[in-house]
Amino acid sequence: MPPAHQRIIDKRGTTIDVLADVVRTALDGSEHLISLNLNSTRSLVESAAAQQGSLAEVHDLTDALALSRTCRRPVLEKLLSYSRSLYEIAAHVQEQLIKLAETRQAELNASLAASLSPLVERSRQNSPAGFWFAQATAKCALSAADCTLRVANRSARQWAEATEACVAASACAVTRAVRASA
Template sequence: MSAIPQQIADRQKDALETLLAVQNSVFAGFEKLVDLNLKATRAALDDAAAKSKKLAAVKDPQEVSAVTASLVQASPEQALAYGKQVYDIISGVQGELTKLVEARIADNQKLVADAIDQISKNAPAGSESAVALIKSSLATANNAYDSLTKAAKQAAEVTESNLNAAASATARAAAEATEAAVNVAKSTARSAAAARK
């Protein structure tokens, strides 16, 4: 078999393997999201049942405020945890896809470089400056791609750091607000009990 048809067959095989890898990554991410949603739904149903039982067990009207405030306590933390898990799944799939794309680009850069080397070996005399210009252009394009890739990775790291900081601040604020609501409810229940006496 000659070299060119074999190269075409190899490129088609590589493209098919890349397509299958992309499909597997996306499908695995989808499976993780479905599993997360099933678990979150199950947890929400179990939580709602437990809260309903707790509320139904309240016998003293003064306890209603305290129990109601405590029922709200876990919801913001659960929502933040769910959001973080969704973000982690999506980031994982994106990371896998990025690795696949970078591998394909590296392969293509190598093929182009090899083709240019082959052309330069078979180029007629006097075409050295044109070949040097092509090689220089290829090096410039590769450097620009590397710079863009590094900038994109840094931007992703900064974004993730900011999201984590925002999630932590939101969780702290939600916990403080819930604690304050519970304290107010307890104080109101005590005041109501004292007023009745």
């Protein structure tokens, strides 16, 4: 088999492996999300059943208002816990996908450098005078592409950190509101 065909087969295998990793990560996240939803639903149904039993024992409006206040806090705490867990799952999946992307980018950069270096060297040896300008331009373009990918990754990380800070601040605010309402 010619080397070019073997390289194509290797690249196809690598692409399939990367896609499999992405799908595996997405399925793991989905599995955690489904588990979270089932557990949350089970907990809410049990709470609702307990509240219905308590509501059956209420005989006047003040008891109903007191029961409403005592039942509201656990529901809000469960909602807060659910949103935290949901965010943790999303952050974990995002982190895994970023790691996959960074790994793939590093492999791609190494592959490009390894395959382009001999080509550039051969073309430099067999080129007319002034080819160094074209060679420098090609190197500059590769460097700019690599820099762009690094900036995009850095921006994605900063966005994730900012989102995490906002969610943490929101969680603190909701916690304070729940405590204040009790």
